[in-house]
Amino acid sequence: MSVVYPDNRGRYGDYGGQFVPETLMAPLKEIQDALDEAMKDESFQEEYRNELEHYSGRPTALTYADQLTKTLGGAQIYLKREDLNHTGAHKLNNAIGQALLAKRMGKKKIIAETGAGQHGVASATVAAKLGLECKVFMGEKDIERQQLNVFRMQLLGAEVISVSSGDKTLKDATNEAIRYWVAHCDDHYYLIGSVVGPHPYPKMVRDFQRVIGDETKRQFKEKEGGLPDRIYACVGGGSNAIGMFYPFLEDDVELVGVEAAGKGIDTPDHAATLLNGTQGIIHGSMTYLIQDDHGQIVEPYSISAGLDYPGIGPEHAYLHSSGRVRYESITDAEALEAVKTLSQAEGIIPAIESAHAIAQAVKEAKQMDPSETIVINVSGRGDKDMNTIMEQFQEG
Amino acid sequence: MTQMVEQTRFQKRLKREKDLFIPFIMGGDPTPEATVEIAYTMQQSGADVLELGVPYSDPLADGPTIQEAAGRALAQGMNLTEAMKLVPKMRERGVTIPVVLFTYYNPVLRYGLEAFAKAMEENDVDGLLIPDIPLEESEDIRGFTEQYGVELISLVAPNSEERIKRIAEQAKGFLYCVSSLGVTGERKDMNPDIASFLEKVKQYSQVPVAVGFGISSYEQVKLVQGHSDGVIIGSKIIKLIDAHREALSNEGTRAGALQELQSEVEQLVKGNE
Numbered sequence: 001m002s003v004v005y006p007d008n009r010g011r012y013g014d015y016g017g018q019f020v021p022e023t024l025m026a027p028l029k030e031i032q033d034a035l036d037e038a039m040k041d042e043s044f045q046e047e048y049r050n051e052l053e054h055y056s057g058r059p060t061a062l063t064y065a066d067q068l069t070k071t072l073g074g075a076q077i078y079l080k081r082e083d084l085n086h087t088g089a090h091k092l093n094n095a096i097g098q099a100l101l102a103k104r105m106g107k108k109k110i111i112a113e114t115g116a117g118q119h120g121v122a123s124a125t126v127a128a129k130l131g132l133e134c135k136v137f138m139g140e141k142d143i144e145r146q147q148l149n150v151f152r153m154q155l156l157g158a159e160v161i162s163v164s165s166g167d168k169t170l171k172d173a174t175n176e177a178i179r180y181w182v183a184h185c186d187d188h189y190y191l192i193g194s195v196v197g198p199h200p201y202p203k204m205v206r207d208f209q210r211v212i213g214d215e216t217k218r219q220f221k222e223k224e225g226g227l228p229d230r231i232y233a234c235v236g237g238g239s240n241a242i243g244m245f246y247p248f249l250e251d252d253v254e255l256v257g258v259e260a261a262g263k264g265i266d267t268p269d270h271a272a273t274l275l276n277g278t279q280g281i282i283h284g285s286m287t288y289l290i291q292d293d294h295g296q297i298v299e300p301y302s303i304s305a306g307l308d309y310p311g312i313g314p315e316h317a318y319l320h321s322s323g324r325v326r327y328e329s330i331t332d333a334e335a336l337e338a339v340k341t342l343s344q345a346e347g348i349i350p351a352i353e354s355a356h357a358i359a360q361a362v363k364e365a366k367q368m369d370p371s372e373t374i375v376i377n378v379s380g381r382g383d384k385d386m387n388t389i390m391e392q393f394q395e396g
Numbered sequence: 397m398t399q400m401v402e403q404t405r406f407q408k409r410l411k412r413e414k415d416l417f418i419p420f421i422m423g424g425d426p427t428p429e430a431t432v433e434i435a436y437t438m439q440q441s442g443a444d445v446l447e448l449g450v451p452y453s454d455p456l457a458d459g460p461t462i463q464e465a466a467g468r469a470l471a472q473g474m475n476l477t478e479a480m481k482l483v484p485k486m487r488e489r490g491v492t493i494p495v496v497l498f499t500y501y502n503p504v505l506r507y508g509l510e511a512f513a514k515a516m517e518e519n520d521v522d523g524l525l526i527p528d529i530p531l532e533e534s535e536d537i538r539g540f541t542e543q544y545g546v547e548l549i550s551l552v553a554p555n556s557e558e559r560i561k562r563i564a565e566q567a568k569g570f571l572y573c574v575s576s577l578g579v580t581g582e583r584k585d586m587n588p589d590i591a592s593f594l595e596k597v598k599q600y601s602q603v604p605v606a607v608g609f610g611i612s613s614y615e616q617v618k619l620v621q622g623h624s625d626g627v628i629i630g631s632k633i634i635k636l637i638d639a640h641r642e643a644l645s646n647e648g649t650r651a652g653a654l655q656e657l658q659s660e661v662e663q664l665v666k667g668n669e
Contacts, residue, residue, distance in 0.1 A: 009532065017533055019501055021457040022563075023577050025530050026555035165463055166453065175454055182457075183578030185555075281502045281528070282454070294475035295506030296453040 005318070010199020011286075013321060015314035018198040020284040024178070027185035032200045034105045039207070044104065051096045052211065055129065056086045058093075060212075062219035062375070067345040068362075075368035077361065078228065078375045080216050082240060083350065087122050089380030090212060090240045091193060095122035097208030099130050102189035109133040109188045113177040115142055115170030116305030117149025118380065119193030124158035134158040137177040139169040142305065149384065167299045170309055174283050194237025195313030198284030202313050209243025216375055217247055224373055230254040230364070233377040234356040235327070236271070236307035238316045240379035245325060254326065257316060258360045260302035261329035271300035272329040273312040274320045282311035288320070303332040303388065304352040306380075330356040336392055338362060339382060351380035352388065406522040406547040406569050409494040412444060413604045416570065416626025417665045419633045420447040420498065420608075422465040423482055424474030426637070430644040434637060435486045437654045439493050441661035445570065446491065447525065447628065450479040450499035457527040459581025461631035465638070476503040476512070480519040487520055496523035496549060496569065504537065513540035523569045525549040531563050553577065554593045564600035571601045572628065575609045575620070581631045583610030586619060594623040614667040629664070636660050 010016045018028060038044040052058040061084060065077040082090040095112075102110055110132050114120030120136040127134035136153055140162050143150055153160050161180075166172035174197075181190040195202045195209070220228055231248060233241035235257040245255045262270035270276060277288040282297060290298045290310045302308045319325040330338075335352055338359035343349045350358060354377070361376045368374070382389065419438045423431050435446055451466035451474050458466070476499060483495050497516065504512050504526065516524065524546050526537065534548065541548040547569030552560055554576060564571055573594060576587035587593070590607070598605050607620045608628030620627050636657060637644065643653035 018530060019528050019533055020530065021527050021553075022530050022551045022556060022559075023457075023553040023574055025532075025559065026553075026557065165460070171454065175456055178456055179459070179579045185577065278506075280505055284456075284528070289502075291502065291506065293506070294477070295503030296470065296475070297502070298453075 006199060006203055010203070012315045012318035015286050015317040016199055016202060017286050018284060019281045019286060020198045021182065023182050024198070027181070028198055028200070030105070034101060035200055035204055038101055038104055044100065048097055048100055051100070052093065056092050056096065057084060058211065059215045059219070060084045062216060062223065064223070065346050068342065071345060072362065072366045074365040074370065075229065075372040075374045076370065077365055078220065078373065079346070079348065080212060080244065080375055080377045082212060082377060082379045083348065083354070083381035087125050088383060089118050089122070089351065090209065090243060091119045091122035092125065093211055093243065094193065094205050094208040094239060095119070095126045095191060098189070098191045098204065099123070099126040099132060102132065102191065103130055105189060107187060107189035109135070110191045111135050111137065111177050111181055111188050112191045112193060113137045113170065113173040114193065115173070115308060116384065117142070117146040117153065118306060118384065120153050120158070120160070121149055121156070123191050124153040124156035127158060128156045135161055137161050137163050137173040137180070139167070139173045140164045141168040142170065142173070146305065169299065171282070171297065171299070178283070194239040195242045195315060196237045196283055196285060196311055202285065202315055205239050206242045206246055206315065209239050210246045212240065212243040212377065213245060213247035216244065220375065227251055227253050228375045229372045230256060230374045231377070232256045232258060232357040232361040232374065234258045234307060234353050234379060235312065235316060236260070236309045236353065237311070238313040240377055242313060242315055244377045245319070249324060255324065256360060257325050257327045258356045259327060259329045260304055260307035260356055261331045262301040262303070264331055265329050269301035270329070271302040271307050271309065273300070273310065274316065274327045275329050285311070285314045287314040287317040288312055304335065304356065306351065306353040307356065328360050330359045334359040336389065339389060348378065349382035350378050351382050352385045354379045404522070404545050404547055405520070406494045409492060409522055410444065414625055415621055416444040416604055416606055417442050418445045418447055418570070418606055418626055418628040419443050419661070420449055420628065420630035421637065422449040422451060422462065422469050422634060423479035424451060424469035424472040425465045425634070426468065426641045426645045427472060428474065428478065428482060430650065431482055432485045432489055433650060433654055434644070434657070435491050436489045437658050438661065439491055441658050442665060443493060444626065445494045445496060447496050447498050447630070448479060448482065450474070450476050450497060450503065452500040452503060455500060457579055459579040459631060461634050462580050465634045476507055480515055480521060483519045483521050494522035494569070496525050497521050498525045498527070501526050501528050509537055510540050513544040513546060516546050517544040521546060523547040523549050525572065527551065531559070552597055554587060554589065560596055561600050564597055567601055567603050570604040570606045570626065571597065573597055573605055573607045573624065575607050575611065578609070580609055582612040586610070586616055590620070591623045614664060617665055618667070627665070632664065633661065
């Protein structure tokens with residue numbers, strides 16, 4: 001792979017970097033050094049692959065969506081089944097990688113932030129598996145909304161710390177996790193859940209998620225020969241999308257990232273960071289974010305808790321500015337419709353996050369020729385969303 | 397003829413280089429009008445430099461006390477533009493010490509780097525402290541602060557190690573030493589290794605070395621003064637101010653509250669002498 005960013009300052013063009021207090025420079029350097037060394041070590045790579053295969057259940061399937069393809073009458077549709085991972089989403093790929101790194105660094109305690117609880121559950125899971133102590137920071141509002149996941153984390157032995165600062169959601173949980181980490185970095189490892197944060201996190205999370213794209217490439221070649229014409233993935237922080245896109249960046253494949261338009265991109269209630277945000281800094285990284293005229297960060301909105309983040313990974317900001325990836329947006333209503341469509345056509349209930357990618361793909365597949373092929377990344381399964389979906393369909 | 401290096405506004409206004417007392421106040425907390433009076437009171441209490449905080453929605457380096465103060469100030473409509481406008485009012489009131497603006501980087505980027513540096517000059521701001529840019533990311537803003545005569549204050553931490561030399565050698569105004577790892581806010585005990593850390597910093601610094609984070613009692617002030625050139629007190633000052641919130645907010649009761657605040661601050665930095 002000759003895509004050689006980030007540079008040594010952690011920059012992807014104008015984006016990325018390390019916009020953090022001086023106190024974090026040393027722990028970030030410690031992680032950077034440990035990561036560089038681990039990635040060169042075949043035994044670490046072997047350990048990581050081994051856990052992915054025998055613990056998470058990889059490779060995940062690439063499923064041909066027979067009924068959906070027929071119904072739409074356009075492009076041939078394949079689904080990359082990240083929903084089949086242990087704990088039900090792509091999040092575990094990264095949690096395994098980083099927890100192994102933490103252990104290698106001699107850190108026995110990990111910290112994680114979580115919004116909906118998916119990354120918190122993945123972190124708690126891998127902490128249990130590797131015998132690490134785990135603290136998960138979660139906004140007070142999210143704790144109320146996601147009680148089942150709070151209980152899952154506690155059952156797995158993690159401590160869930162309620163965050164009541166700021167807007168009491170994911171961005172504040174992330175702030176609080178970072179604040180805690182600053183004071184406890186000597187024996188704690190901060191396991192960040194997406195391709196966000198200061199360098200080297202965006203790169204590290206990408207490298208632990210690229211298995212999605214690497215597998216897809218291989219599987220697609222086996223089934224169809226060659227490469228798909230288009231690939232779709234949803235984007236919040238953007239880890240499933242980067243994981244899927246990265247191995248295809250230099251190929252002749254159209255890549256489509258789908259943001260959450262919430263109640264509509266022309267309303268204040270959206271989470272479409274690239275399409276509707278502006279350049280700035282969030283959680284240590286220069287990227288795009290949703291902010292007001294004075295540079296205060298504004299709470300985003302999406303029905304999908306996993307896309308409800310005011311920033312986006314710096315690499316996405318770069319891929320947006322370079323035009324290599326096309327970014328689109330899907331509303332709550334369109335995503336819910338896509339949940340129903342995929343459930344009934346293929347017997348797969350996707351997470352509402354993933355349904356954003358599905359909705360965009362469904363729109364476009366119809367216009368494509370049956371000789372063309374697309375892959376949709378189904379980043380997670382919908383079990384966690386049953387309450388939300390039930391309420392919406394009852395209201396509708 | 398010998399060419400003299402022209403002194404910056406900060407240098408002209410700084411009256412001494414030892415035993416500095418640098419209080420932090422949050423612009424707009426409890427009200428913008430009160431902030432101007434509080435600034436003057438701090439000077440009367442012996443402040444040598446004033447740190448004026450600009451509230452931010454996501455203050456990553458701050459503990460609960462300053463987070464809450466920022467929340468109150470934002471609710472008062474305070475922002476970067478308005479905070480700078482407080483400084484000429486402070487000058488009018490009689491504040492002659494250097495004023496350092498404390499702001500996170502995102503509002504600065506939003507304002508525009510050069511426009512912001514220019515506005516600082518126009519509003520008679522002497523220094524700038526941005527807690528979320530380390531040396532490596534400070535080049536862009538540094539060019540403009542130098543152009544407009546504003547001292548960009550650097551921070552150094554106990555875990556900066558081999559970075560200490562690089563940071564200290566280019567420090568301007570004063571060098572902000574973070575007493576111990578963590579966010580701003582009171583700490584019961586001072587970092588026991590602080591003396592050796594400060595020795596190392598002083599070895600490289602051309603400007604006064606001041607210590608902040610967690611200083612909240614006269615004993616701590618004395619301890620830290622013994623190893624450095626000054627103390628920065630934030631959360632404790634915010635708490636003292638907040639205890640008079642009601643009285644400071646109303647013009648009728650403000651003067652009395654300011655008087656009490658002055659004696660409390662004097663007690664904190666000078667003890668019972």
